[in-house]
Amino acid sequence: MTQTITPTPLNPLPNGPNSSPAWQLLQWIGQPIALMESCHQQYGDIFTLRLSGLGPLVFCSHPQAIQEIFTADPKHFDSGQSNQLMQPLLGDASVILLDGDRHQQQRQLLMPPFHGERMRTYGDLMVKITRQVTAGWRAGQTFNVREPIQNISLQVILQAVFGVTDPQRYQALLEILPSMLDRVSSPITSSFLFIPVLQRDWGDWSPWGKFVRQRSHLNQLIYQEIAERRAHFDPERTDILTLMLSARDGAGQPMTDGELRDELMTLLLAGHETTASAITWALYWIAKLPHIQERLVADLSAYGDLNDAKTLMRLPYLSALCNETLRIYPVAPITFPRILKVPMTVMGQDFAPGTRLTPCIYLTHHRHDLYPNPQTFCPERFLEKTFSPYEFIAFGGSDRRCIGMAFALFEMKQVLATLLTQFRFEFVGSRSIKPVRRGVTLAPPKSLQLYLAEHL
């Protein structure tokens, strides 16, 4: 629910466009990069966008402002409340929509499988799925990149979250999830998320009606899985559903089916769309810039044992390439807005409770003082300099930092290494590809095509 802020003469909101909030929202949905860039040029490092239904958002792109926000006491902010537009997809009990103690409890429960040894056990699975999905690829073909890559990341997260499940249900999930996401992804269809009044079910033929029906089919599949796993509980399994089924809250109560459903949906959605976009962008840059592909392939062959997850994680050029991919076109243009619960001063400006402070990932990553020639793709910048967690913020920060960060970087590296040892990619066309809106994220267009050349 949008909270109204009454700026006082002592702490007015920073400047921003004067156009109507409805128009600003339309620009934010349709042309987010152009809007952010023109506001930054006109109003500087801290400005206010007034987005109808989402409230005024104070965009911050100076590392000092971001440091002040990320290092402040997290209890001084609510963020879950500002993510209500995700509620139709994720449900009320998603970690993304929670605040306070419940948010912290859910994070602690969900984080371990996405780190360290537990995470590395998924390495073989990532390689196996990549090989299966690309088994039919042949040199000389031109192909749409996004779909197969999304298929890989969806299968990886389905296995990590559910483990091996009933094959028919697994197949049904593989089909229904991408189709449902496509329904709320384009700038036009994602308007349903941003403008709740459009969330009307006018039957099978209406876009929202179709979405609601697909969602209930998906819920049915997830609830069936939960019921079976409760009935045949196996504590030895290492997937995340098993962990959640064993969890007890402070009063000794297990998670309800509704809570389990919302958390599973969150991990399935947050965990595959984002990573698929990042891998697709990486392949685009690799194909477009042959010198980068050559250096990467040389690096990969020099290291030999790529089955060793620790070695792969430490390859410097591959790491730099992944970071640069997430810098130049970050999948999330902004972090979750932080809604102030107490007064706060950021870079000398006073803000009242209720203000939505919003670190802007895209603008921070395009600062000339941090990243010279920011529009140029150049992995070397990450070899020459270490950026602070307030300068490179692709995964956000503080108590809301992405819980899948290590997992996503690991998957990017596993998938890219597997593909580059088998194929050589070329970019067809002369135009540069720009990000398009995909739900609340920015992504490469679905039409992005690459050419598979003979491996050298």
Ligand code: HEM
């Ligand atoms: C390249 C891939 C990814 C990117 C760029 C990304 C980015 C982000 C960002 C920017 C946030 C908000 C952080 C903040 O507001 O400070 C976030 C939150 C989150 N991400 Fe990711 N993410 C990625 C992959 C994943 C994966 C693989 C998973 C899970 C398997 C995941 C699960 C989550 C969850 C659950 C949150 C909410 C955390 C909270 O509310 O405490 N993400 N992510």
